[in-house]
Amino acid sequence: MPRSVHAFTAAAGTAMLAAMLATSALAADPLRVGVPTDLSGTYATLGEEVMRAVRFATDEANAQHGVAGHMVEIKSYDTEAKPDLARRQSEKLVSEGYTILTGTIASGEGLAIAPLMDRWGSIYISTINKADELTGANCVPRVFRVNTQSAMDAATVKPWLAQRKEKKWAVVAADIAWGRGSGALFDKAAAGLGKEMVADLYTPADINDFAPYIEQVKKSGAEGVWVVLAGRDAVNFAQQAKQFGLTRTVTVAGVSFTTDGTVKTLGDAAEGIYGIINYSSTLDTPENQSFVKAWTAKYSSPPTNFEGETYLGMQVLFQAVKQANSVKPDDIAKAMSGGEFDTILGKLKLRAEDHQLLKPNYFGVVEKVDGVLRPVVKTTVSAADVAPAVTCKMPS
Amino acid sequence: MLIQLLNGVVYGGLLYLLSVGLVLIFGLRQVVNFAHGALFMIGAYIGYSVAAAGSWWGGLVVAVVAMAIAGCVLDATLFRALRKQDHIVTVLVTFGLLLILETLVTVIWGKAYLRYPMPDLLSGTVDIAGSPFPVYRLFVIVVSIVVALSLASWLRFTRIGLYVRAASTDARVTSIQGINVDRLSLIVVGLGTALAGLSGVVAGPLLSLSPTMGNYILIDSFIVVVIGGMGSFGGAFVAALLIGQIHNFGAIYLPWAGTMLPLLLMVGVLIWRPTGLSGART
Secondary structure (H helix, E strand, O other), rough: OOHHHHHHHHHHEEEHHHHHHHHHHHOOOOEEEEEEOOOOOOOOHHHHHHHHHHHHHHHHHHHHOOOOOOOEEEEEEOOOOOOOHHHHHHHHHHHHHHHOOOOOOHHHHHHHHHHHHHHHHHEEEEOOOOHHHOOOOOOOEEEEEEEEEEEEEHHHHHHHHOOOOOEEEEEEEEEEEHHHHHHHHHHHHHOOOOOOEEEEEEEOOOOOOHHHHHHHHHHOOOEEEEEEOOHHHHHHHHHHHHHHHHHHEEEEEOOOOOHHHHHHHHHHHHOOOOOOOOOOOOOOOOOHHHHHHHHHHHHHHOOOOOHHHHHHHHHHHHHHHHOOOOOOHHHHHHHHHOEEEEEOOEEEEEEEOOOOOOOOOOEEEEEEOOOEEEEEEEEHHHHHHHHHOOOOOOOO | HHHHHHHHHHHHHHHHHHHHHHHHHHHHOOOOOOHHHHHHHHHHHHHHHHHHOOOHHHHHHHHHHHHHHHHHHHHHHHHHHHHHHHHHHHEEEEEEEEHHHHHHHHHHHHHOOEEOOHHHHHEEEOOOOOOEEEHHHHHHHHHHHHHHHHHHHHHHHHHHHHHHHHHHHHHHHHHHHOOOHHHHHHHHHHHHHHHHHHHHHOOOOOOOOOOOHHHHHHHHHHHHHHHHHOOHHHHHHHHHHHHHHHHHHHHOOOOOOOOOOHHHHHHHHHOOOOOOOOOOOO
16 A cells, blocks of 8 residues: 555544544533532531532523533542542542532532542542641642631630620631631730630530530630530530520620521521621622522522532633633643632632632621521621732742 | 539530430440431420411420430331341431431531520529529520439339330340330330430420531530440439530630540549440440
8 A cells, every 4th residue: 555545544543543632621521529528517507508509500501501511520428528538539520530629518528638639649628627627738720619617716806805795715617627727816816905715615516405505615714705616516515505594694705606507497596696707698798688588498598608608609610710711620620720710709819829819708796687587798898908928939 | 613513414415315225225225326416406496386386385395205206216117127137237227217317407407507495484584603604504404404304213213114124124024024125115115215305395495496406416415325324214314414504514614625525534434444434234
């Protein structure tokens, strides 16, 4: 066979291959999002909120023929909010092709999977994890955070704490990465304002009876208590603290403590409790209003704080996919780092230095509105005012 | 100090109500009932539904009766057949039952946490040593003491109680003596699950209701049963109060080891007296 024929077949083959690649690009690879989250542990209701928001965002995108033509596929595995299980389930999701991970609850879970993103060729977008380390000391190029970190919460509570007259404060926090971090930041803020910390109590996982801790708070003579408990712990603590009359005599404030979800369960036991609000369906941006309207039409109740935060994460992801015009984790990561995104909280920037989204934060109290108790925003702190210092030395 | 002691008794009392059911079932049927926590949870949900409809005390009665019937059905259909099986088979079957019951509750009541209301009669506080203490917690103590006393006298002074003690020691010899062990265990398993339902209702106002609520307390109950001695009623009472106190004082004086202490105690008891505090019945 003459050489020219060889050349011809080779050229034809290449052309065919190119054509095949082109068609497969036209049919657009799906955007596969893996959601390792707590479906049966202490934070199971938070996991349920995460799943609802992920599904809502996915359905919304797929109704418009996907994100830039990429249909969104989601898959979830139960992590029970345990770091070791989160690692196994995430690896399983990645091995099944779900290379964009999001949705773990406990900070320990995020911290456990973050260092593995490079090896797995995946990326992780935190929507709930608050431990500063995730985008601080332990930051890595393939991890992003769209939610508020503990340092931002501390910056939000500080002005409130400054104008409170209570001098003696106690901390009751979950004995996990998030609880320890937030507790320490509160201690620091209180000390800086000349307040006295009279008790630091860290409660172990899976406990039923908070009585020994409530009793210690009472004994310590604290006038105020900062509570860093979520999910099942938050409900049990608030309920038992009310039974002991603690909430009546002591000022109670917290983070992730009196959320839309727990207030619904707690009813009266939550009234008058102060707290950080990371997202509220009542926020007055046009983007948020239209999101809340669509959400309420589907689920017949407004989105909760965790649902709003998770939805915001999906918004950022989808826009990064559009900007990158690719579903490859590397391309998405490039688009996310330093990018600006239109979200339900307005246009927000994801800082390139540590991959933390700079977003506003809110503080409020649980009050009756139209006869229904819910957390009500009292102060808004702008994104610039809560922006945490960059402590990340991004490894290249 | 007094309040801390009382708190320990409350949690211990709750553990006793749950673990004595385990002991009853294990004694008669040699079944390690992994589904016991799920029965506790279902009792709480049934009580919750009736209480939400208006009657807290009605919820208590309905939950206990419903669980007693459920226990009799379980014994007749499941535990009787499992008696001749290896322990690992019974563990697997009851674990499967636990998963089925959890799913069932998720389907009916959903996953969201529910708040069990408190009867108005018991919702206040009383001052003990100058500090307010919830009346409801005193009620929990009273319930567990009443149950412990009536169970002990039932076992000690009635003919059926005698049969139960005999069958717990050796079921075969007891049946050779002409006692219908199957009928006996129908009563005993029914009683055991009724107590699980009772503890679910009693625990309701202290804990939030969720389909997995039983899992958090079941491990402590197993520890109580092992420390007290498998199949020992008095041992379970002592062990439950002990674990209650350890939980409480561990949280105060040894917070870094708090969750470990009950397990360490169990290991210690198993080394020192492998049959538990009260010794073996067989």
